[in-house]
Amino acid sequence: MTRQVSIVDVAREARVSVATASRILSNSDYPVSPETRARVLEAARRLDYVPDAFARALVRRRTGIIALTVHDIADPYFAEIARAVEDACQADGYRALICSTDRDPDKEIRVIRSFRAFRPDGLILGGGCVEDPAHVENLRREIASLTVRGTRVVALSRHPTGVPMVRVDNVAVARAATEHVISLGHRRIACICGQPNFTTSTDRFEGYRQALAAHDIPFDPDLVVVGWYTWAGGYQAARELLARGVDFSALVASTDIMAIGALVALREAGIDVPDRVSLVSMNDLPIASVVEPPLTAVSFRGRDLGALAVRLILDALEGQEIPQDTVLGFELKVRRSTRPLTD
């Protein structure tokens, strides 16, 4: 294990001072003669020199790192976001540092705290936020100590901590999904929600309620069931719903993944989608259009959220003012999992 080749080696090899070598190798705009430049570049190439990001960060007070928290990188929704963030970072010479929080408030705090050691230039909070005042306060404090050091923070969902947001309006998303089945004549509309207390869950539940209210459909708590944001969660939730023996002709699922789980449960129970139950979901991940039947879904692009968040962080780093709340659009994609209510 040899010592790494440093700028000192390059300077010596090119017979210039470290200062000169640095000016060239860090492509500063400091004037330097073409011959020296060529000599240094050549020396660096010959020695296969790669600047040390750590040493550089130490003096520049810029790390080139954008940290990203997600609930679970193995969840396709967050994987997409991560990919978008990664791409946007790469395009600007930044690196993404990704960590999963498992929707665990304590872990979220730990993760962000451990990010602090890396003095990231930016932090993107990818997942929804637990709406517990104590947690929000902890989070706020943790974020503040990053902000103070210059880290720009952006959240990809409604966020009670007050950080700038890039997001979709999840209330509107869920309302659109619910109104779609209402427009098809459905009145007994069940709903699979995510775990309560998360911004995303409460917003989507709220959208469901708003849609019902807007059409004078009485709210029936028996039609609402809660589950984890996984396909197993959707499966379980649908089973619970069926076990209740309540009557419903449409089902609004909070995410594609849960919808797919619910689809399996319905199929197992011999309930045809869409003949007996219309199923509508949200997100519209690629998988949603591949299952049978392809899912009607309110579609929005997680990719765009991630990419834009990076964009805003880079802008902020340049000193620009960034908007407090950027709300992206969505679109209903009608496929074969929903149909008009008959009989």
Next chain:
Amino acid sequence: MTRQVSIVDVAREARVSVATASRILSNSDYPVSPETRARVLEAARRLDYVPDAFARALVRRRTGIIALTVHDIADPYFAEIARAVEDACQADGYRALICSTDRDPDKEIRVIRSFRAFRPDGLILGGGCVEDPAHVENLRREIASLTVRGTRVVALSRHPTGVPMVRVDNVAVARAATEHVISLGHRRIACICGQPNFTTSTDRFEGYRQALAAHDIPFDPDLVVVGWYTWAGGYQAARELLARGVDFSALVASTDIMAIGALVALREAGIDVPDRVSLVSMNDLPIASVVEPPLTAVSFRGRDLGALAVRLILDALEGQEIPQDTVLGFELKVRRSTRPLTD
């Protein structure tokens, strides 16, 4: 934007020297009196001190970073691996630095090169490798310059660069998949392969051929079709196969994702799975058991690969010798997408 709180501040606050503060804060085993320790810890807490990972890495010559290349973090297979790597890292105080290469050799080189700036303690090559001699040589060189500096490298697939591997035997995996349908009486067995020249693709294709040969089934190139490792790739490939008008009663897909794409294409063409065509895939991601019909698949856990790779890297960092080739097992999961050949 204030200056970050450094160990100097903590030392001053606790009225000790920086050295003493460091000894406590870096939990070295250097003896230090309980009172001083308490005072320093308290000061650190009060000041909300978090050691600077960059400064620390600079002097320790350990960064606590394990880099990971994947073909695409948004591909569920790699997302699982990433998650496993992340978890294993976190458990030991390491951080994962993840980058997608898009199966582009040039990008792979660029990514690894850019990793070098971070002097990672470990590098995991998550995806299959292009078997082009020139690329392998470039890769080998890039890897060598990391190794020289102490980075431990592990690949998660057969790797012509000679780095230690943690992998499944993809030849055997594909053979098992193919032999399963053979055992069901199928003889006209089509195959959807990944892009050629990748270790994974060639291995799985080889396994398919071996199985045929072992059962005296003639190899028919018309039954082999190539596609991208995406569901769209599987869809296209299946369409191409159908367009050829060749007769087949079983289809071996190289991955679950491709199998799902193929399933859609078959369904669109009015071909029932498994009644008219038996479909078998490899990997067995969660989604494989959720589609209709649930897929028969050769199952192995990407999670295990990732977790073990981290384990080996940490061992190597401790000075242990690590095995050159660790081959993990697999298992055939028979579900409803395959059935005996009738008539």
Next chain:
DNA sequence: TTGTAGGCGTTATCAA
């Protein structure tokens, strides 16, 4: 048990 001081690789400030 504690403190002093040198150095990790880089950039930036100042002089030349």
Next chain:
DNA sequence: TTGATAACGCCTACAA
């Protein structure tokens, strides 16, 4: 246009 040199924040001999 170039070159010394002092930081950046931390750890670790070596001294006390």
